[in-house]
Amino acid sequence: MxxxxxxxxxxxxxxxxxxxxxxxxxxxxxxxxxxxxxxxxxxxxxxxxxxxxxxxxxxxxxxxCGLTTTPSAPTKKAKSAHSTNRLPADFDTWSVLGSDEVGNGSYFGPLVTVAAYAEKSQLNTLKALGVKDSKLLTDPQIQTIAKKLITIIPYQPLVLTPEKYNQVQQQHNAVAMKVLLHHQALTLLQQKLVSTPQAILIDAFTTEKNFQQYLHKEQRSFSLPTYFVTKGEQHHLAVAAASIIARHLFLEALKEESAACGVLLPSGAGNKSDQVAVKLLEQGGLPLLGRYAKLHFANTEKALKLWRK
CATH class of the missing domain: 3.30.310.10 (TATA-Binding Protein)
Structure with missing residues (x-):
């Protein structure tokens, strides 16, 4: 196709x-x-x-329709785009806009994307607060740090509920969806700032080439020097902060959704998710499941087979 x-x-x-x-x-x-x-x-x-x-x-x-199908010539790569492996030696001391997302691999719960701004004057404060790679923190630690963090630094959350996710997913694949969410979160936050960040750092979930291609297709771009690195939270506290806040918001949303449907919704996409999906199917079929789960996951087919037995 x-x-x-x-x-x-x-x-x-x-x-x-x-x-x-x-x-x-x-x-x-x-x-x-x-x-x-x-x-x-x-x-x-x-x-x-x-x-x-x-x-x-x-x-x-x-x-x-009278529309040309010849692809438009790609614009020259913006001078602001930089290679993933060439962060300046002192990059971790810069004032940076960072972004990360949580929930992409979880069948239940929203997809949460967060952009956060860590100014160089705040970096020591963030370290003292315990901000670091969220994978090194427990969920209770993340929630404790996040509640303090959101009062200290500027941040922009975008929470895509499962119901909304299922609608958008019909038009955009998972990578395209995340590209647009990262761009929107970072752009919205940058517009709110009084000071100007030195750069943008994105926790890479695809190649830089793919990211730029999706942006070009949507006629979007960044106005700041932009870097893409895997494990971005290890390279700057801005991404670490974004990751912590995103995880906190994801857990809070999962808790609220569990209360709304009367079933404890698990994080992740394992067998436990299949069993919970069957319970929701029994209560209200696929329409109810679609309010709480990302339906394109393989869990949906597994749950439907179990439900129909």
Whole structure:
């Protein structure tokens, strides 16, 4: 299946809506003007002017609309983008915007992305508070530190509930989703700051090339020098702080969702998650499960088989 993405004007959007008025689908993704299906191609037009053609005949369908299917020439890589393995020697002393996400590997609970700003004058305070790689901390320690941390540093959380996650996942794969969330969290936080960070550090969940390609496809970019590293929380306290806050918010959301559905929702995606999913299916079928679980996980099929026995 191929995908063609085009940016069009408001007039073109209106013309396309009329063209596909006899092929409209009942459900439309968030922020979209319409969604239609013709000749095996799904056409989704967004209010932003972006139109996505998906299917084996995506190129020909886009061409039939008078839209070019030749990919636009990629812009030169911004001078602000830097190699993942070339952090300056004193980078851990810089004032940095960092981001991380939690919940991506958990069947239940939201996907939480957090951007945090650690100014150089605050680094010693953060160390004294116990901020470090969240994988070296227990959940109780994380929650204790996070409650103090959110009163000290600027941060921007984005919490994608399972229900919202399932909607977005129909249009974006997991990597694209995280790229957009990281970009939005970092951009929103940067706009709130009085001082200017020296750089952005992203805990790499994909290659830098992939990240930049997804950003380019969505016509987005960063205005600051941007670095991508694996285990980013070990390279700067900004990412460590973002990770701690994200884990705290994830645990709090999981607790609230457990109370709402009357079942203790586990973290992770093991056999325990399958058993809990069966309980939710028994209570309200797939619609209820979709309010608390990320349905594209393999756990869903396993739970459905157990439920139908």
């Amino acid at each position: 191929s995908t063609v993405v085009q940016q069009v004007t408001k007039n073109q959007l209106s013309t396309l809506q009329k063209k596909y008025q006899n092929y409209l689908l009942g459900k439309t993704p968030p922020y979209s003007l319409f969604s239609a299906k013709k000749n095996g191609v799904t056409i989704t037009a967004y209010n932003s002017g972006k139109v996505v053609f998906q299917g084996n005949n995506a190129e020909s369908e886009a061409a039939a």
